[in-house]
Each structure stands twice: as C-alpha cells, then as structure tokens.
Amino acid sequence: MTNLGQFEGPKRRAPRSPLATKWRRFRKNVFVSLAIDLLVIVGTALVLSLLIKTFLIRSFFIPSGSMLETLQIDDRIIVNELVPDIVPLNRGDIVVFKDPGGWLGLAPEIQLDPLSAAGEWLLSAFGIAAPDSSQHLVKRVIGLPGDHVVCCDVDGKLTINGQPITEPYLAPGAKPSEVEFDVVVPEGSFWVMGDNRPNSEDSRFHDDLPSKGFVGAEFVVGRAFVISWPFSNFTWLDNYPDVFKDVPKP
Incomplete structure (x- = not known):
C-alpha cells in the first residue's frame, strides 16, 4: 500500500517475448514494411475484384x-x-x-x-x-x-x-x-x-x-x-x- 504523498515510480512493463522483439525489428525494415503493405493492398484488391466479379460485373x-x-x-x-x-x-x-x-x-x-x-x-x-x-x-x-x-x-x-x-x-x-x-x-x-x-x-x-x-x-x-x-x-x-x-x- 502506498502512503499519501509518497511518490510512486512508473510501473515496469513486462518484458517482451523474444518472438515479439524479432517481429518488431523485422517490421522496422523499410523493405519488409513496403512488401507487407503491398501484399495487403494486392490482397484487398483481389478480394474486392472477386466480389465485384461474383455479384456486379x-x-x-x-x-x-x-x-x-x-x-x-x-x-x-x-x-x-x-x-x-x-x-x-x-x-x-x-x-x-x-x-x-x-x-x-x-x-x-x-x-x-x-x-x-x-x-x-x-x-x-x-x-x-x-x-x-x-x-x-x-x-x-x-x-x-x-x-x-x-x-x-x-x-x-x-x-x-x-x-x-x-x-x-x-x-x-x-x-x-x-x-x-x-x-x-x-x-x-x-x-x-x-x-x-x-x-x-x-x-x-x-x-x-x-x-x-x-x-x-x-x-x-x-x-x-x-x-x-x-x-x-x-x-x-x-x-x-x-x-x-x-x-x-x-
């Protein structure tokens, strides 16, 4: 229990898992980030195209x-x-x-x-x-x-x-x-x-x-x-x- 007026320091974050740390470093790579964004864009376009083809034109x-x-x-x-x-x-x-x-x-x-x-x-x-x-x-x-x-x-x-x-x-x-x-x-x-x-x-x-x-x-x-x-x-x-x-x- 903390006494009134007593300063409580910031809580420590739980340490990241090795896998999360590796993913964060991997994601920071500009080329990898660009490739992931490109895959998301192409995937989204493909899904939309399939929906349009199926139901519209x-x-x-x-x-x-x-x-x-x-x-x-x-x-x-x-x-x-x-x-x-x-x-x-x-x-x-x-x-x-x-x-x-x-x-x-x-x-x-x-x-x-x-x-x-x-x-x-x-x-x-x-x-x-x-x-x-x-x-x-x-x-x-x-x-x-x-x-x-x-x-x-x-x-x-x-x-x-x-x-x-x-x-x-x-x-x-x-x-x-x-x-x-x-x-x-x-x-x-x-x-x-x-x-x-x-x-x-x-x-x-x-x-x-x-x-x-x-x-x-x-x-x-x-x-x-x-x-x-x-x-x-x-x-x-x-x-x-x-x-x-x-x-x-x-």
Missing part, C-alpha cells in the same frame, strides 16, 4: 463472328450481372448466357499446367481474362416473354406483336432471317438472335431441343454494356430503343 471475350459487326472476334466485353435478376432485360439488349442445353455441343476440355492455370485464375479474378467464355453465348434479345415474333412480313422485315422493325445493327448485307419462324415467347424466357444473321446459330436453329430455342432467364449471366478491349474498339453498346419503341405490349 464480369468480363468475357468474343470467340466467334455471330455478332459482327457489333462485336468483333476477340473483343472483350463487360457484363452487368444484375440483369435480369434485379434490372430487367429490354428488347435490343446484348446478353451473355449459359448454354440452355445442346446449343454448343461438348466443348473439349483444355488441360493447363499448374503455373498457367494459376495465372489464368489470377487474371480471371481481376477481370482481365475470361477462360470460360467459350462455354457461354452472346446474342441480342429480340423477343421478351409473351412476344409474338414472326419472320417475315411482305417487306421481308421481322415483326414483333404485329409491328415490323428495321434493324440497323445487322451485319452489312444480312437479311433479318433466311429462315421463316412464327413463335410466342414463353413466360420467363427470351428469343435471341445474332446480328450476323447468316452466321449465327441462335434461337431459330434450336427448336428441336427441349428449350425450343428459347433462353430461360436462369441461364442469363447478364447484359453486355461496353466493349473494353482492344481499346481501339472501346464503345458503349446500344440496345437501339428507337427500333422497338412502337412495338405494342403482347
């Missing part, structure tokens, strides 16, 4: 010419994954979707060595690479649930709910369709077509499958909204609302 590359001239082979596109679960799809939107069954056939399995696989995973995590792009398809939404889509009228135009449309996004010289069809889009599904109609295996050519050529909403990954690479092709992707503005509700 994702990158894909274009493996074929079915969407020429809008999308060139090897273009990189960014996809909004909030569509269609939170944000609804519109006619004219360009969508990326998983194979509804039988559209792509069996894709060959590519074996990568461990180092290449790790690099591919890391680039994919940051949205730079898209190793599974060949397992997805990209087309333009033409028909929404309930729409009556017909090809073609006496003028050779596609009609939606009886309204003919003029499609400025078609590849030069391409007709709306060389194949006639008359479909009503089921609830929860979409009718999709490529802009390069003569070279697009789209909804028109899969009516013999269980999906009948329609793409269910559960297969849609999201809506493509920008070409991000190569930079010379950078552009925001248009859904041409004026093309569909006069289409009546089904």
Whole structure:
C-alpha cells in the first residue's frame, strides 16, 4: 500500500517475448514494411475484384463472328450481372448466357499446367481474362416473354406483336432471317438472335431441343454494356430503343 504523498515510480512493463522483439525489428525494415503493405493492398484488391466479379460485373471475350459487326472476334466485353435478376432485360439488349442445353455441343476440355492455370485464375479474378467464355453465348434479345415474333412480313422485315422493325445493327448485307419462324415467347424466357444473321446459330436453329430455342432467364449471366478491349474498339453498346419503341405490349 502506498502512503499519501509518497511518490510512486512508473510501473515496469513486462518484458517482451523474444518472438515479439524479432517481429518488431523485422517490421522496422523499410523493405519488409513496403512488401507487407503491398501484399495487403494486392490482397484487398483481389478480394474486392472477386466480389465485384461474383455479384456486379464480369468480363468475357468474343470467340466467334455471330455478332459482327457489333462485336468483333476477340473483343472483350463487360457484363452487368444484375440483369435480369434485379434490372430487367429490354428488347435490343446484348446478353451473355449459359448454354440452355445442346446449343454448343461438348466443348473439349483444355488441360493447363499448374503455373498457367494459376495465372489464368489470377487474371480471371481481376477481370482481365475470361477462360470460360467459350462455354457461354452472346446474342441480342429480340423477343421478351409473351412476344409474338414472326419472320417475315411482305417487306421481308421481322415483326414483333404485329409491328415490323428495321434493324440497323445487322451485319452489312444480312437479311433479318433466311429462315421463316412464327413463335410466342414463353413466360420467363427470351428469343435471341445474332446480328450476323447468316452466321449465327441462335434461337431459330434450336427448336428441336427441349428449350425450343428459347433462353430461360436462369441461364442469363447478364447484359453486355461496353466493349473494353482492344481499346481501339472501346464503345458503349446500344440496345437501339428507337427500333422497338412502337412495338405494342403482347
């Protein structure tokens, strides 16, 4: 017990453990400190990138010419994954979707060595690479649930709910369709077509499958909204609302 007025000296700190002392000296090294900070920054960026890729946006590359001239082979596109679960799809939107069954056939399995696989995973995590792009398809939404889509009228135009449309996004010289069809889009599904109609295996050519050529909403990954690479092709992707503005509700 200390008497009143008696000075009490500072309490002694408990001696640090040898491990704590070594860590403190190690941490004071400027290069080690910089490396640790860099690892924290990269780790944080990687986690954020993974979260964004999982819930918000994702990158894909274009493996074929079915969407020429809008999308060139090897273009990189960014996809909004909030569509269609939170944000609804519109006619004219360009969508990326998983194979509804039988559209792509069996894709060959590519074996990568461990180092290449790790690099591919890391680039994919940051949205730079898209190793599974060949397992997805990209087309333009033409028909929404309930729409009556017909090809073609006496003028050779596609009609939606009886309204003919003029499609400025078609590849030069391409007709709306060389194949006639008359479909009503089921609830929860979409009718999709490529802009390069003569070279697009789209909804028109899969009516013999269980999906009948329609793409269910559960297969849609999201809506493509920008070409991000190569930079010379950078552009925001248009859904041409004026093309569909006069289409009546089904």
